[in-house]
Amino acid sequence: MPEAHDSLVEVPSHFDSSAARLALLSTYQFDPDYFEHVLLRRSALVAARRIAVFIDDRAYADLVRSGAPARHINRRYLMVPVDRSPYVFHPKLALLLGEEGGRVVCGSHNLTRAGCAGNLELTNCVPFDNRIGSDLLDVARGAYRFFRSAAGQAEPGSGRIVSEWLDEAAAEWPWLIDEPSSRGAAVRLVQSYDGPLWSMLLDELRESAPERLLVVSPFYDRDAALLRRLTAEFPTADVELIVQQNVTTLPQGALGRLGGRVRLSELMLSGGARRLHAKLVLWASSTTAGALVGSANLTVAAFDGHNAEACLLLRGVDPDQMFGHGVERRPLRLEEFTPGEEDPEPDEHSGHPLRLESVVLSGDALRVAFARMSLTGHMRIELRAPGDPKPSVVRTLKKLDDRSGVAEVPDGALAGHGPLLAQLVISIDGEEHAMPAIWVIDESRLTHESDGSDGRSRQKRVERTGEELVELLDELGERSGAAAVADCLRRSFTGPHHTGRIHQKILAILPRAARLRGGVTTEWVDQPLAESNISWPSFSVSIASRAVLPSSSAYSV
Numbered sequence: 001m002p003e004a005h006d007s008l009v010e011v012p013s014h015f016d017s018s019a020a021r022l023a024l025l026s027t028y029q030f031d032p033d034y035f036e037h038v039l040l041r042r043s044a045l046v047a048a049r050r051i052a053v054f055i056d057d058r059a060y061a062d063l064v065r066s067g068a069p070a071r072h073i074n075r076r077y078l079m080v081p082v083d084r085s086p087y088v089f090h091p092k093l094a095l096l097l098g099e100e101g102g103r104v105v106c107g108s109h110n111l112t113r114a115g116c117a118g119n120l121e122l123t124n125c126v127p128f129d130n131r132i133g134s135d136l137l138d139v140a141r142g143a144y145r146f147f148r149s150a151a152g153q154a155e156p157g158s159g160r161i162v163s164e165w166l167d168e169a170a171a172e173w174p175w176l177i178d179e180p181s182s183r184g185a186a187v188r189l190v191q192s193y194d195g196p197l198w199s200m201l202l203d204e205l206r207e208s209a210p211e212r213l214l215v216v217s218p219f220y221d222r223d224a225a226l227l228r229r230l231t232a233e234f235p236t237a238d239v240e241l242i243v244q245q246n247v248t249t250l251p252q253g254a255l256g257r258l259g260g261r262v263r264l265s266e267l268m269l270s271g272g273a274r275r276l277h278a279k280l281v282l283w284a285s286s287t288t289a290g291a292l293v294g295s296a297n298l299t300v301a302a303f304d305g306h307n308a309e310a311c312l313l314l315r316g317v318d319p320d321q322m323f324g325h326g327v328e329r330r331p332l333r334l335e336e337f338t339p340g341e342e343d344p345e346p347d348e349h350s351g352h353p354l355r356l357e358s359v360v361l362s363g364d365a366l367r368v369a370f371a372r373m374s375l376t377g378h379m380r381i382e383l384r385a386p387g388d389p390k391p392s393v394v395r396t397l398k399k400l401d402d403r404s405g406v407a408e409v410p411d412g413a414l415a416g417h418g419p420l421l422a423q424l425v426i427s428i429d430g431e432e433h434a435m436p437a438i439w440v441i442d443e444s445r446l447t448h449e450s451d452g453s454d455g456r457s458r459q460k461r462v463e464r465t466g467e468e469l470v471e472l473l474d475e476l477g478e479r480s481g482a483a484a485v486a487d488c489l490r491r492s493f494t495g496p497h498h499t500g501r502i503h504q505k506i507l508a509i510l511p512r513a514a515r516l517r518g519g520v521t522t523e524w525v526d527q528p529l530a531e532s533n534i535s536w537p538s539f540s541v542s543i544a545s546r547a548v549l550p551s552s553s554a555y556s557v
Contacts (some may be wrong), residue, residue: 001091001422005312008125009111009491010116011105011107011115011118011121011123012038012039012042012116012117014094014102014103014105014123014125015039015042015043015044015045015096015105016042016043016044017043017044017096017098017102017103017521018043018044018099018128019043019044019045019046019047019048019049019098020044020045020048020051020096020097020098020102020174021048021049021050021097021098021099022048022049022050022095022096022097022098022165022169022331023044023045023048023050023051023052023094023095023096023097024052024054024094024095024097024143024147024162025051025053025054025093025094025111026053026054026055026089026091026092026093026094026146026150026310027053027054027055027091027092027111027112027115028055028059028089028090028110028112028145029057029059029110029111029112029115029296030053030055030059030063030079030110030111030112031057031059031068031111031112031113032063032068032069032070032072032073032483033068033070034111034112034113034116035053035077035111036070036071036072036076038113038116038117039111039116040072040076040077044096044103046051046330047448048096048448049447049448049449050078050165050446050447050448051076051077051078052077052078052079052080052081052147052156052158052165053078053079053161054079054080054082054089054091054147054150054162055079055080055081055082055087055089055110056082056084056088056090057081057082057083057084057085057086057089057155058083058088058317059088059089060079060081060439061081061436062302064421064436064437064439065350065436066444067386067387067410069361069386069418070386070419070439071418072456073419074158074417074419074439074441074442074446075419075442075445075446076442076445076446077160077446078161078162078441078446078449079439080150080152080154080155080158080159080162081154081155081158082149082150082153082308083153083154083155084100084153084200084307084308085309087301087306087307088301088307088308089150089153089307089308090295090296090307090308090309091146091191091192091294091295091308091309091310092106092107092108092109092111092115092123092272092295092310093105093146093189093191093294093295093310094106094143094295094378094495095140095143095144097140097169097173098132100129100131101127101128101129101130101131102127102128102130102140103125103126103127103128103138104125104126104128104140104143105123105124105125105126105190106123106124106126106143106187106293106294106295106310106311106312107121107123107124107174107293107294107295108121108122108123108278108279108293108294108295109121109123109277110279111165114275114277115277118274118275119274119275119276119277120267120269120274120276120277120279120327121277121278121315122216122279122293124312124314125294126139126140126187126312126481129141130173130175133181133187134343135181135186135187136138136187137175137181138180138181138185138188138189138210138289139187139188139189139312140176141175141176141177141178141180142180142188142189142190142191143189143310144166144169144170144176144177144192145191145193146189146191146193146310147162147166148166149193149195149210150162150308150458151163151166151301153172153308155357155358155359155369156357156358156369156403157358157359157360157367157369157402157441158358158441159328161360161441161443161446165227165285178495185315186314186315186316187312187313187314187315187549188312188313189310189311189312189313190310190311190312190313190376191308191309191311192293192305192307192309192310193306193307194243196281196303196304196305197292197296197302197303197304197305197309197311198229198303198305199227200313201281201292201303202233203235204283204290204292204313205283206288207238207288208285208286208288208297209234209254209283209285210234210237210283210285211235211236211237211238211284211285211286212237212238212240212283212284212285213230213234213237213239213240213282213283214229214240214242214280214281214282214283214319214322215239215241215242215281215282215298216241216242216276216278216279216292217248217279217297217298217299218247218248218249218275218276218278218279218297218340219248219249219295219297219298219299219342220248220249220250220251220276220298220299221250221251221300222342223254224250224255224298225300226298226299226300226302226303227241227250227254227258227262227298228254228258231258231261231262232299234260237283239261239262239263240262240263240264240265241262241263241264242265242266242267242276242329243264243265243266243267243276243332243337244267244275244276244340245266245337245338246264246338246339246340247275247276247340248340249278249339249340249342249540250264250337250339251339252334252337252339254464255334255337256334263331263338264332264333264334265329265331266329266330266331266332266337267327267328267329268327268328268329268330269326269327269328270326278293279291279293279294279295279297279298279311280322281293281294281298282317282319282322284308284319288315289315289316289317289318289319290313290315290316290317291313291314291317292311292312292313292314292315293312293314294309294310294311294312295310295311296309296311308432309312313329320540355370355371356368356369356370356371356422356424356435356436356437356438356481357369357370357371357438358425358438358441359381359422359438359440359441360440360441360443361414361420361440361441361442361443361444362408362443362444363444364408364409364410364411365406365407365408365409366381366383366395366397366406366408366409366440367404367406368381368397368404368405368406368407368422368424369403369404369426370404370405370435371401371403376428377426377427377428377429378396378426378427379397379399379405379424379425379426379427380394380395380396380397380407380424380425380426381394381395381397381405381407381422381423381424381425382394382422382425383395383414383420383421383422383440384420384421384423384437385417385418385419385421386419386421387422391423393409393413393414393459395407395408395409398529419439419440420439420440420442421437421438421439421440422437422438422439422440423435423436423437430499454554461472481530527554
């Protein structure tokens with residue numbers, strides 16, 4: 001069990017480690033703007049060779065429909081939608097693999113601003129060194145098995161890509177596929193792909209009947225079914241439920257029927273309000289103590305293997321360690337408790353015969369996967385930048401079978417592009433049917449090989465002297481598009497030391513920068529910034545004084 005801290009720890013700090021060669025993360029909800037501007041800039045991810053984010057497929061569809069800003073999605077990192085319908089893909093797990101070790105991060109946090117910096121979450125970080133044999137390597141092995149299983153339920157395009165990455169990882173780190181060394185370890189990863197969490201929990205609790213059970217869960221069954229099962233299984237245990245007023249969804253009627261079998265304690269926080277989102281089952285007897293902490297709420301769906309969940313099973317936990325340091329509790333009578341509103345049930349997939357599953361840009365072709373269909377008609381794929389009402393590229397789709405097709409892309413048609421949305425349109429008897437758009441996967445950009453140079457030092461040198469500024473912006477534009485150039489100028493060249501030669505260099509690129517507002521050509525310098533949802537900031541340049549590049553509406557740091 002991690003040592004107690006004197007204050008709350010923000011989730012992003014768990015990604016302050018050496019650069020990962022492969023970073024695998026999972027979440028139920030995802031905020032690409034927060035991920036790109038905060039987590040993706042942490043040392044473990046900023047120079048990572050490959051990054052994949054696994055997400056519930058219906059939550060992913062909602063994300064695309066929302067129009068959330070995303071500049072690097074399916075380009076710097078791969079989104080992997082996982083189908084767990086009619087239930088949900090709900091884990092909050094990360095596996096970071098580096099040259100000589102890495103870490104597993106497992107908890108209750110989604111990859112959102114609220115999950116990583118706003119809510120009250122319970123998250124554990126397990127570092128490991130693959131040069132030293134230990135039980136902690138079993139935690140990494142368990143995480144690898146989890147992501148391998150999830151990849152098997154992913155949509156075709158990203159599922160294929162991440163499965164290839166996992167194969168390469170097993171070849172690079174053969175210990176990942178070794179059998180676990182011990183089931184009696186102090187820390188174990190337990191997850192739904194290995195079986196129901198309820199069975200694993202009972203295996204632990206039956207070793208020594210618990211005298212005390214403490215439960216933290218923001219969500220419960222509408223009839224408190226799993227809570228009733230828990231109290232029936234251990235009728236002599238003192239069961240304490242940690243609740244937060246107007247948040248925890250404990251049904252009062254079911255609580256009343258339990259009589260005096262459970263007692264409530266209200267969560268009390270110092271230093272400002274945080275929404276309770278932690279999940280924990282903690283037990284203690286005269287001889288043992290332990291905890292199950294991770295993504296699983298105390299619901300039948302979570303514990304009976306319907307949802308995909310991931311938790312750490314910890315042995316030797318001190319129950320009193322959970323409180324103090326600004327997190328306290330006080331007894332609460334049932335009649336004083338006001339429950340929160342239940343989360344709405346996730347929507348089912350659309351019953352429309354057309355559902356686009358993945359679009360992968362690979363070389364000069366778009367490889368398209370869609371829901372199985374027997375309809376015939378002219379099919380086309382339309383590509384557009386987020387925010388653009390009209391497509392920039394329209395290509396006829398050649399249907400290969402009832403689940404896939406391919407479209408050729410002319411040379412230069414997508415040069416210097418930013419993130420792209422793809423929409424499938426089919427014409428049947430003169431009537432057109434269009435499916436909701438999804439983000440294109442740019443496969444060639446997903447692997448980032450290190451050239452051994454210190455890019456950060458180079459940028460600092462450019463900022464100080466102006467040398468190689470045009471070359472740096474050319475490389476940035478060719479790699480990431482015009483919006484990245486605008487963002488680089490806005491973020492980097494605003495300090496008081498930016499005088500003299502740096503301004504001459506900025507003046508030298510002004511004609512090129514001005515052309516960013518012009519029409520589309522095959523060069524990144526002529527790509528309109530409208531394609532990336534970032535407006536070019538107005539600025540003035542003076543040889544005698546520093547340049548002023550006011551921040552635009554984009555995220556500022």
